[in-house]
Amino acid sequence: MSAAVVCNELAVRHGRLAVLRSISLALAPGEFLAVLGPNGAGKSTLLQALPGLIAFQGTVELLGIPVATCPPGRLCRLRRRVGYVPQLHARSASILPVCVREVVEMGRAGVRGTGRRLTAEDRAVCERIMQQTRLTELADRPYHVLSGGEQRKVHLARALAQEPAVLLLDEPAGHLDFHWQEAITQLIGECWRNSGTTVIMVTHDLRHLPADISRVALLKRGRIIRQGRPQEILQDANLSELYELPLRVAVTEGRYSAFPEEAR
Amino acid sequence: MTSLELKWLLTALLGGAGCGLAGFILVSMNLPFMGICLAHAALAGAVLSYFIHTPTLPTALVAALLTAALIGPLADKTRTHANTMMSILFSLTLGLAFLGIGLLQQQRSDVLSLMWGNLLLVRWVDLWPLGAAALLPLLLLSLLGKETKAVLFDREIARSSGIHATAIYYAMIAFCGLTVTVNLNVVGGLMLYSLLTNPAVAAFQLSSGYRSVIVLSMLLGTLSALGGLVVSFVLNWPAGASIVLVSSLVYAISLTVAGLRSAPPWNREGPEP
Numbered sequence: 001m002s003a004a005v006v007c008n009e010l011a012v013r014h015g016r017l018a019v020l021r022s023i024s025l026a027l028a029p030g031e032f033l034a035v036l037g038p039n040g041a042g043k044s045t046l047l048q049a050l051p052g053l054i055a056f057q058g059t060v061e062l063l064g065i066p067v068a069t070c071p072p073g074r075l076c077r078l079r080r081r082v083g084y085v086p087q088l089h090a091r092s093a094s095i096l097p098v099c100v101r102e103v104v105e106m107g108r109a110g111v112r113g114t115g116r117r118l119t120a121e122d123r124a125v126c127e128r129i130m131q132q133t134r135l136t137e138l139a140d141r142p143y144h145v146l147s148g149g150e151q152r153k154v155h156l157a158r159a160l161a162q163e164p165a166v167l168l169l170d171e172p173a174g175h176l177d178f179h180w181q182e183a184i185t186q187l188i189g190e191c192w193r194n195s196g197t198t199v200i201m202v203t204h205d206l207r208h209l210p211a212d213i214s215r216v217a218l219l220k221r222g223r224i225i226r227q228g229r230p231q232e233i234l235q236d237a238n239l240s241e242l243y244e245l246p247l248r249v250a251v252t253e254g255r256y257s258a259f260p261e262e263a264r
Numbered sequence: 265m266t267s268l269e270l271k272w273l274l275t276a277l278l279g280g281a282g283c284g285l286a287g288f289i290l291v292s293m294n295l296p297f298m299g300i301c302l303a304h305a306a307l308a309g310a311v312l313s314y315f316i317h318t319p320t321l322p323t324a325l326v327a328a329l330l331t332a333a334l335i336g337p338l339a340d341k342t343r344t345h346a347n348t349m350m351s352i353l354f355s356l357t358l359g360l361a362f363l364g365i366g367l368l369q370q371q372r373s374d375v376l377s378l379m380w381g382n383l384l385l386v387r388w389v390d391l392w393p394l395g396a397a398a399l400l401p402l403l404l405l406s407l408l409g410k411e412t413k414a415v416l417f418d419r420e421i422a423r424s425s426g427i428h429a430t431a432i433y434y435a436m437i438a439f440c441g442l443t444v445t446v447n448l449n450v451v452g453g454l455m456l457y458s459l460l461t462n463p464a465v466a467a468f469q470l471s472s473g474y475r476s477v478i479v480l481s482m483l484l485g486t487l488s489a490l491g492g493l494v495v496s497f498v499l500n501w502p503a504g505a506s507i508v509l510v511s512s513l514v515y516a517i518s519l520t521v522a523g524l525r526s527a528p529p530w531n532r533e534g535p536e537p
Contacts (some may be wrong), residue, residue, distance in 0.1 A: 015343075053424055072428075080426030096292050096417045097472045106417060109410040110426030118410060142472050155421075162425060 004198035009058035037219035043202035083159030107161030149180030211254030276489035282398035284485020286443035287464030299460035305331035307453035311364030328441035381452025401439035462511035466518035
């Protein structure tokens, strides 16, 4: 089977600043890649570059389609197969009076096609996803009254409603309390295992990774310094180098965490 | 009702509804300042038309659309927030409009009427563009309902999920530019801002449903324009200023009504744990 995501020598510049430099990745369908790195490493930029949301140099192929040379109409159709959950705390909240169900249905807006109304099938998909993400009770609640954790869940459901082949998650559990960090992490793990979607998730916290993920890449100052299986990459020395801090890695039932050495 | 009164009534109806709808779009996108920026760009375009001898309305519309098209790319390119870029373009276009008025030897009163507006001087022929400006964005919001809703909610998220978000965004802004331009001689470039913002913000206070906010924005826009017309007629006040006062009153009443309503079910205190 062909790769779900391939990028070669991917580079992004913001003016004179090189944000990403010669990134090369290849992911088979159904793999879960965690991209770890400190703040400012270029993690969010990588997720934005993959579906062509920002300009980049190099090549990216999503689901076998080259993104850089893709005509706008085809790129739109390609993005309908890619669920993207941006870093929500960095965005100003919308004041549009929409309820949870309406936000989740926005995930079907592209998929159904321009100018076409949502069908009973689309609504059924949204109801199923809301059930799966345990949002049914909140379905009629206005989006803007939700807590940060609930809003993340809604955006995860919106992206899942696309029934995506590739899911891009930007710190989905960042800036949340312990309860919500764990709830979102569990949910992402369930969705990945049940749907067979290829997932790329960026985070700076190992505890936000679901159990048994397949790949890890360490991103530092715009470059991937290590990538491979989690058992090989998530080692004390690699993470200490990544965060420039002596760290110890612990593994419990397939889940990873890291602590500063002095704290132990 | 005389033909003259019918014309005033229709002007207030179409102008108010159009401004209410454009206001809903701009307030939803958190860009209310875009309204005043487009209004002054249109004013500068209208002044320019007297120098280059072109029809006033199309020239004003081109100026408003050019400004709208410039805001996004300029803000992105210079890494400036869109609101800051709007402030720069707003003052530039206002300066250009005043420069033009200063240099203009004749027809100065015509140009000044665009700045202050006068609903009572609108001609029958002016009603067509007013109607088109109210209808076109409404058609866009109806025919591309799910797409426009997603873009108004979050343009980047809409783009990432495969919606033609940039085209829809600029279409909405262009229609707002059209509304602003055709309403220049009704309310005037300086006072249009209140008719764009107040009814829409009041509608957001009063309703929590997407469709009902759109309908309410248009209704409150119409109410403000009609109310302003009646006040202007009864008290012999300038129409533009009367509309501003009535729309501000509509907003104040909406705040009071919203404050009096009982808490929604999800916000009521439950039994003590």
